[in-house]
Amino acid sequence: MQIATDSPQALTAIRTDLGAIFVSMELSRSIWLITSLLPGSGEKLSKHVVRAGDIAGLMARFTQLRAKARARTGCSYPIIVIQEAGLDGFWIHRVLCKEGIESHVVDPASIATSRRRRRAKTDRIDGEALVRALLAHKRGEPRVCAMVRVPTPEEEDRRRICRERKVLLADRIRHVNRLKGLLFAQGVTGYQPLRRDRRERLEELMTGDGRPLPMHLKVQIGRELDRLELLLEQIRAVESERDTLLAAEPTAMPAPAAMLLDIKGIGPEFAAILWSEGLFRHFANRREVAAYAGLAPTPWQSGSVDREQGVSKAGNPRLRTALIQLAWLWIRNQPQSALTHWYQQRVRLNGGRLKKSTVVALARKLLVALWKYVTAGVIIEGVVMKAA
Template identity: 70%
Template sequence: MLLDHLSNGLAAIRTQIGAIFVSLELSRSTWLVTSLSPGKGEKMSKHSVKAGAIAELLKLFAALKRKAQARTGESYPIITIQEAGLDGFWLHRTLQSEGVESYVVDPASIATPRRRRRAKTDRLDGETLLRSLLAYKRGEPRVCAMVVAPSPEEEDRRRLCRERRTLIAERIVHVNRIKGVLFAQGIFDYVPLRRDRRTRLEALRTGDGRLLPAHLKAQISRELDRLELLLDQIAAVEREQDALLAASRPAGEKAASNPVAMLLDLKGLGPNFAAILWSEAFHRQFTNRRQVASYAGLAATPWRSGGIEREQGVSKAGNPRLRTTMIQLAWLWIRHQPQSALTQWFKANSQRGRKRTIVALARKLLVALWKYVTAGVVIEGAVVKPGA
């Protein structure tokens, strides 16, 4: 059996863990596998596997189990850990389907040396991951933050909102490029998103009264081609999103307790906001309001040491899409829910700075919406849409 402490004296935590611990340091070309097996003391073994070679990885796991059994006479399970990142969760799901206990950790939650210049290599990262896994399995509190892997259905469902955000960002780029090119010719009132954009392009005159040069006109025409393609794709994504929301809203009495239906009933929340909140946040299980704010990166980060006490602002260590959406929704909430208690709080505290106060309102609003969709706690003073 593997002991977490070699001394025979008393220790704060003393446990025997019967397992082979493995950390996976993933990259595009190779995977570095660091393992710690019973019967080898504190010696860590390192192996390299070609990236994506699942059969080779499982073969290595089988070899580790055979060697551990030969040394100790017992069979041990394998427990793996990997960082959340570019590879997503497909490897985690594959290992679980093979009967391997797998964990995905938030890399920012792992303690590292605080030296100004610290050594960083894949070998050192693999050992750090392995030590974090050992501490986590021993039950040490807050040693690291394990990521809750979404199901394939949940992961696929939130792609619509994320694709729409990407397409809108590309649309903004093309619109600004067209406006910038025309601005240099003294044209300030052309709106590329209008339906008559092609007709108005033919009638445009430069600031000194000339027709648009041929090459400039051709460039803008090609930009409009790309812009119109984006508009069609955005419309298609929004139709799929509306269909998904409609399918998720049950009919009859169950509709009153459905998260999507409850969000859409509130004035100021449209299909896009409801879809983002549902797919990015409220499909998860949270224990308390602090976890909700932390997941969105809206939790406060105080700095207190001795007589020093100051606030560093929000952590931003959460879901950036949810955080951005909540900031936007907070501004809309003030406009569409002027009589709510949250809006009154914002007006009473906005003298401290509107930017800081709107972030605090976004945090309060997210917590209030979470309580509303999970426990049915009505937001004080909130107005529902007519007919809801």
């Protein structure tokens, strides 16, 4: 078989006739590397550096790219930009959209890379890979990369309440453990720093060898209690703000957070996390729901080898953690539901083993059931609702 080689135009590996200027942005704290592909330039990629945060310089560079493409082809082309989701958040994407520029934010873990043990990685190589991924995405190639659904500023701001509370709880645990450790070194056990009479009980404590607490140790513990009480006050303020938000939620339609609160076993914290971290988004099917939470299965199949590697853990870790905690509580608070019966039957078939892996599967089923409940009003079979 012979291949014709007398074609008037040489075939290129990259299609550049998509009618746009494709630009990738490699972001860092000091510089932004701009990699661009202009129409009519073949496979040649141009690279320029802009100081980090310099939006005016970025727009000036885009103007130069448009002028260069117009001088080369005689036509005016739009600019399509791609960047990785990272520490810069979504403010650059919002600025570009406000300027009328088509912008995409990609999940960096979804871009295919070399599987060599020592693969080369530089901003230059990553910028070129982003441009190729953007080209393939605009050509309509499926599964070439995963574009991030950028939340609105209101959606992004709303989920800060639950995230701040989690940080404050972690700080509270550290302070409580530090207090108990200081006292344990003196032979004192049983002291509970979270009790309201913590300062009164501190005056009554004696060391293990019958001495009063040393002066400097008592002063240190007092300062530690000051920090702990400030944390407790901030936690109460955050929880009050969360409850106020949930109370205002029924004014919106279809009030999914309020619907979650109607189910026995789901309190304000779980309802806020489920809604702000995941269920506010639009999903096409149950597979997308499970994948977003990182609860989708990960098979390993090749020839006669067929094994399951567990859940992917590639989604929202906060939502996944909350769902697994809720799954354990669901068994206790909803013993007559169909999901609990399914869990108990699977555990019996396994001879009482594999409870942890089974509860992860229950968390996936529970997430899908709650998604159907808040979006389509499908009541979970056998679920008990709270009394009015």
